[in-house]
Amino acid sequence: MPGSLSLLKGLPRYDVFLQEAKCFPELDASACYTYLQLLRTGDELLALDEQVLNSYGTRHGRFNLLMILLKYGDGEATPAGLADKTGVTRATISGLLDGLEKDGLIKRKPDPEDRRLIRVHLTSAGHAFLDKVRPGYSRWFSSIVEPLDKEERRQLVFLLEKIRTRLSELAGNGESQSAQLS
């Protein structure tokens, strides 16, 4: 029932930043341009992906959660485990599970052995929902990379892998180094 969609008006978002490259004379313009292109592509892709999911009446968070539940054996999943896998906090998982349970896609059951634990089950409605969404979702994302040939895809994955490696190097000490300014 969330219904249709916004028309994705918001894409000139980074144009200003791209012009801005020359405002950072202290560094290589190609670095600035590349970074901004990366950020912008990521942002647009995420936005459109979210929109596709919206057209199926779901969202990123919920869809991720359902997909991850699919990988678990039935009744193995706990909220804390889901938080780890999805990368959101346990509090967020609580909220997502509330929504999913209200819609009948999942069910919470207490663990018989450890009374702190909750076991999360995908209902048959949940399975049916995923079966309904996945074909279209597959088609959507294959259409995104369709303009790239096999070699280009290989290159892109390689380059992104390099960036991601860098990202994870910086993840741990991100604040300590960025806090030193000027």
Next chain:
Amino acid sequence: MPGSLSLLKGLPRYDVFLQEAKCFPELDASACYTYLQLLRTGDELLALDEQVLNSYGTRHGRFNLLMILLKYGDGEATPAGLADKTGVTRATISGLLDGLEKDGLIKRKPDPEDRRLIRVHLTSAGHAFLDKVRPGYSRWFSSIVEPLDKEERRQLVFLLEKIRTRLSELAGNGESQSAQLS
């Protein structure tokens, strides 16, 4: 005063999806893998970028807004114009301006000629804030693309441009085509 930061725990978010490639036998696994790599890189980059901004006590939305205000001549910016440039709704701009004004970084003044309009000004505190943040922010994003040499950056920009072109082709009719499932 929002203070330090979260420690960016949440990056294994897409591992499950990547394993999932073989669950979509109906399509090319390289398409699936490339798409997921793209989504994941974008997501991680956005998350880390947000975290860097957090370490300066600001956020994506607010920082973008301030940077865009910097490009405007003083007193040319209106909320509606800012909404266009940033890609968020006017309602969101209202909220962001509320926060920024409360912190003394911008100021709203009525337009003398058209009483519907509000003119948004960067205060001297706003300028000072940007001057404080920009050097570190530049250093941050140049460190991200640093592992790529000049030719690799050129390639990456080229490939991302292809993706973005595709994205904008699909943006208009996203829902009509994705709504047909199976």
Next chain:
DNA sequence: ACCTAATTATTAGGTTCCTAACCGTTGTCA
């Protein structure tokens, strides 16, 4: 001139995320 339509900014209400604080349960170790 006047009624209507378009435009501006804002508010109201909803969603998804966060952090922080809470409470109950389990494990540990004197």
Next chain:
DNA sequence: TGACAACGGTTAGGAACCTAATAATTAGGT
């Protein structure tokens, strides 16, 4: 055994986004 830390899930409150509705102002058409 009994205090107490650690852990699991939830709740409360806040931020950034959205859509839809609102109030005030300007522009257009006859």
